[in-house]
Amino acid sequence: MFQRHGDNPILTARDWPYPAHTVFNAGACQSGDKTVLFVRVEDRRGHSHLTVARSSDGVSNWRIDSKPSFPPDPANYSEEEWGVEDARVTWVDEDRSQWIIAYTAFSHSGPLVSLAGTTDFVSFSRLGAVMPPEDKDAAVFPCRFGNRYAMIHRPVSAGSSGAHIWLSFSPDLIHWGEHQLLLHARRGAWWDANRIGLGPPPLETPDGWLILYHGVRVTAGGCLYRLGLALLDLEDPRRVLRRSDEWVFAPETPYERQGDVNGVVFPCGWILDKPTGKIRLYYGGADTCLALATAQLSDVLGYLRTCRAPRAGKREDIALLDE
């Protein structure tokens, strides 16, 4: 379904205008005639910041900011002490007319979810930490549901049986509640056993909100990060309509299998070109480089129509954990 671009990896640390150890896990959006990537850059201390790269074709001739566009600001936001990572970018039109960036702030107490807004990817206004640690893999929906914003995220609690994907609501993007389990990590031998997390922000399609998520399989040789699909009800995103049993994308090429963390494909951004129905998926390869894969939305939705609908009712879905 997802075809790797022939020029992969499309960005590496060698392309960077200043010293960088690795560049990976980028948020993505189309801003006017430019594709904008909000790239995670890890420096040689091991700390990450976010830097903007712009391109007209989304593949080549990237114009990269000459210094970090969004460095951590621990003096004012102590939760950013060890860096900022893995941004997901959503255009929120209603009431806001700005890009809302959900990112991971790496605090002394663990990773947590922070939000920031921007209209131009030049200046940013932080909304601060919105979820306590440990929590990451968050993205805001582009619209409100009954006047409430919605956000997907992945909390982890000590003693829990796994790390699952949750959904929360907010009147103002700052105060979040109505927390509920949305997708559970399966157990046992499944590719998405024990730990899952959202990839790019939910994508609105005629069939529902398209969700791409990663599942982490712990093996004797290390972790394997692979990707699966789900579909949420357009009006009520608490309802899961479909979920793939199989993964649809997995580390195969050398730049996905070998790097700082072997065996990782980690997408944080995708862009749908509405006229052609083509999705461009931007993903980190092995925590080292940035790569691109494309798919036709109609193929993805056609595949999801063959996938099962989770059993009705949230409670029964949770009960699946014990199957």
Ligand code: BMA
């Ligand atoms: C996750 C995140 C990602 C990273 C992945 C694989 O927990 O930290 O940024 O790509 O692990 O190392």
